[in-house]
Amino acid sequence: MRLSHVLSVDQFDKPFLTEMFYQAGWIRQAAGHSIVHLRGKLLANLFYEPSTRTSSSFYSAMSRLGGTVLPINDVTFSSVSKGEILEDTVRTLACYSDVIVLRHPEVGAAARAAACSPVPIINAGDGIGEHPTQALLDLYTIQVEQGRLDGLTLTMMGDLKHGRTVHSLVKLLRLYDVSFNFVSPVELRMPAEYVRPGIDREFTELEAVIEQTDVLYVTRVQKERFNPVGDVDYALTTEHMTIAKPSMTLMHPLPRVNEIPLALDADPRAAYFRQMRNGLFVRMALLMHVLG
Numbered sequence: 001m002r003l004s005h006v007l008s009v010d011q012f013d014k015p016f017l018t019e020m021f022y023q024a025g026w027i028r029q030a031a032g033h034s035i036v037h038l039r040g041k042l043l044a045n046l047f048y049e050p051s052t053r054t055s056s057s058f059y060s061a062m063s064r065l066g067g068t069v070l071p072i073n074d075v076t077f078s079s080v081s082k083g084e085i086l087e088d089t090v091r092t093l094a095c096y097s098d099v100i101v102l103r104h105p106e107v108g109a110a111a112r113a114a115a116c117s118p119v120p121i122i123n124a125g126d127g128i129g130e131h132p133t134q135a136l137l138d139l140y141t142i143q144v145e146q147g148r149l150d151g152l153t154l155t156m157m158g159d160l161k162h163g164r165t166v167h168s169l170v171k172l173l174r175l176y177d178v179s180f181n182f183v184s185p186v187e188l189r190m191p192a193e194y195v196r197p198g199i200d201r202e203f204t205e206l207e208a209v210i211e212q213t214d215v216l217y218v219t220r221v222q223k224e225r226f227n228p229v230g231d232v233d234y235a236l237t238t239e240h241m242t243i244a245k246p247s248m249t250l251m252h253p254l255p256r257v258n259e260i261p262l263a264l265d266a267d268p269r270a271a272y273f274r275q276m277r278n279g280l281f282v283r284m285a286l287l288m289h290v291l292g
């Protein structure tokens, strides 16, 4: 299987994931250096929403593969501010580049772009929809940290309603034998389409499930996507970590706001910086796949 556009985790199957993780592991061994497979290729980063990790890791991945990058990280400085529609901006960048990495606030924007683009579109987040390359690096991190993907209990805590990273990761983990706990304030519950009734378990307090958790995936409140009423704050504490398994993996797609105190960064179970680094290797593997 060769992917052209990368729009949703629905496109990924186990053989594809095995190939990606093998390549990412190999790149990781080489520490991301001296793999000049994409010399002469150009990537356009087209971001309609803020980004630190996704845009800079794609930039770094393409550069480390010997390619170059056309960065449009603030569309207000482009013709978008003159009213240009997404389709025309995409057609324009497709004249000058070999692949377009797109982040956009609307669900389905990446699919719209793909419908008119002669070059591959990689969805780097479409509103509250999906973030498939984040799910790839999250899955890779679970594999590396836990040594397996089957038979795990995974707890997601945070804004499960608006978080696109958890939406993509849940769908991707359905390929494996994983038990899910969803922990969130009532108003930020996981949308029904991602919950298996009678199988996945939903809670408002982490205390109920922390002790059985193999992987704890925490996200921030996506305050830019709704108007929070009342108290929607939650946080992991050192007390939680005391009762958690010694082998637990603590993940976060970042940015964090105050869900994980800085004091926990030194805990060996805190994997979010390793997770972020893995994003470079996985995105290098993906670009090699998409650009051949």
Ligand code: NCD
Residues within 6 Å of the ligand: 053, 054, 125, 131, 134, 164, 165, 219, 220, 253, 254, 255
């Ligand atoms: C996430 C995103 O943009 O959805 N960030 C990322 O890509 N690592 C998570 C978030 O913004 O909370």
